[in-house]
Amino acid sequence: MTAVLGASALHARAADAERLLREALGAVRAPVTACTHLVDTPWRHEAVSVSGDPATLAVVADAIRRAEPAAAVVLGDREEGPVDRRAGAREAATAHHERTGGRAVHFPGIELIGGDVAVGDVLARTAVDRVESSHGEFAADAVVQTGGFVRPRYRDGELVLLVGHTDPHRLVPWEVPNPTPCCGEDH
């Protein structure tokens, strides 16, 4: 059985939400999928979600509360932390549960796709359901040049890794680890 927890510390930046996930998942060995989500309540911010078996999620929920006491956590009937942050946490959990949204930071098999990986292997060895290019069709034996960084997103029930290509044999992930800052700021 799989459950989903949601959490929100009203983070403005995805990097901070990812750090919270890393801290909370540090000791977890069971297979989980962890996402960041842009949610709307009380205003637009980065919330997080984790899916996995209920026992593991109970441990993760505790770890989140320890790592970030200002975070709200929702998991089934369990609701903790600041009341005004629970709606955002629930928004994230619902999107993850319904697979309509969520940017996966961690998912089963992610450790197996560190470099150049054939699309077939990405699909066979990881939780990614589909590789999609913004440039249309690509070769059946195409390779994804992951560079050790992929952030597939849930969309319409599937975990989709978005890529682009000029050479149909070499796919480049849409999201990069180091987006160019805006005049030295992280806007």
Next chain:
Amino acid sequence: MAHDHGHDHPHDHSHDHAPPPPEWADPTVPDTELSPRALSRRTLLRNAGLMGAGATALGAFGATPAAAGPADAEAAEAYRRRHDQERLTFLAGDHHIHTQFSPDGLYRVEDQARHAAQYGLDWLVITDHGSNAHAKIGVENVNPHIRAARAANPRTLVFQGLEWNIPAAEHGTVFVAPGANEVSLLKQFETGYDGAVAGATDGTPGGPNTAKNEALAVAGLRFLAEHRRAGTVADALMLANHPARKGLDSPHEIRAWRDAAPEIAVGFEGAPGHQAAAIPGPGHQTNGRGYYDSGPSAQSFPAYPLASYVTYGGFDWMTATVGGMWDSLLAEGRPWWISANSDSHSVYGDDQVRGAFAPGHSFDTDGQYPDPVSGGAPVPTQGDFFPGCYSRTHVGAARYGYTDVMAGLRAGRVWVDHGQLIDGLDVRLAEHGRDERGATLGGFLRVRRGARLRLTVTIDPARRPNYHGEVPKLTRVDVIRGEVTGPAADRDTFATPDTRVATSFDVAGRRGRIVLNIDLRDVSRPFYLRLRGTDGRRSQPGLLGARVDPHGPAADVRGNADPWQDLWFYSNPIFVDVRR
């Protein structure tokens, strides 16, 4: 394939890889050998007394019409006649350029102005970033350098401006006509209305500061409008920069700027700068073209799709999407224009690096960096071009002058290109069979119901190698038509259903001047037409489907988007209104 961008030789500070002068500025090229567009530019400058010899050969065109006295009456009349016929010369420029007075800048003003002139620009705007140091120190200290650059480059108009941190939004160019108050007005504006200086950058949707900060942006534009009316400066304009880069400019903000001060806020960058950022090579692996390599954040407008965060053939998603954000603004029947600029901070393959501060000095204390010095070798990791090397904004002006360029921008008499794709573009829309010149880019043509119109597009293809050493080859011209449906009911809409590529012309292999005609019969509803052309080397169906745009620009790929292999021009629209 090797990519030799001509930067593999060492060069010194004073004249790094100076390109040959543009043909119209090259006295060794006689008038008879110039292209029509080049001759037009030479004539304009000659008439303004800026081409040395030949200052006598002009007639009245370009003389100051306001000149008093009976001797000038004839000249003024001749001027007016020419002006009425909209005998325009298109002046190439760039409204988005940084210097050592930006916290991420490098070059001296004189470096940028000299390069701009060498690359054939007629006008440029120095737009250092708004910041505390700039508002206190830089905005004043840059001015003597701008004045010196004006003197050193007499055939180039050098404006002082600012890259405004638009409160709650992205950046925008703000600039003014030169005059006694150019510095004081810019300083007052920056101090009061820059998002970074005023602590008003936050535009989080639904956030506690957003409404207040969005209102500050509108107030800033009204401030400029008031001072323009009062004559504090002869003119002032704002154009939003890299509008879709990080999803920060929501549709309702863009509409609010336009509606608050339509004479100031006139458009946005159709194509951002940093066009060299994704040339394959070291340090560029994960760069997007234009540095469009971010995703949505908590500051972004939530409804913008992931597709909005990358460029298409080097153009911003808002402009590149036929039927998208730009068209949704035009469908309202209101002016909103596009431009294309370098955003030049530090140039791909240049050898210049920042000089060292003296002890105790910093950007914060000085408001600028020391002058650049040679680092001894080309720097391949940079992502920009010098002004005029790749991106150009061509503004139709009847005379050569600061306020004339600004008036042309405001009027939307503008087309833009990349990589010197074409040399000249003239577009006329007129009632069929009438001996009238009709309307040109940015214009409004009013016709009776049932009128028959003729669109005439005259293109002078590139005749000389561009700054990549190739003669660009135009292969296709698209005419895009959109229905004008009135004010948008939803201020956050970024699409319009009634815009599509109406006609495409295959012009591959055509030599000499290209003239294209389209007849539009039985006009019954208001609409607009705009143009797009390409070298045709990269394309894919448009984001709103092949039925809307069968051969649109292709999405640019991270770290693998050579800008010289993917050239486009875009024009601003001509509107048609139908009398009841």
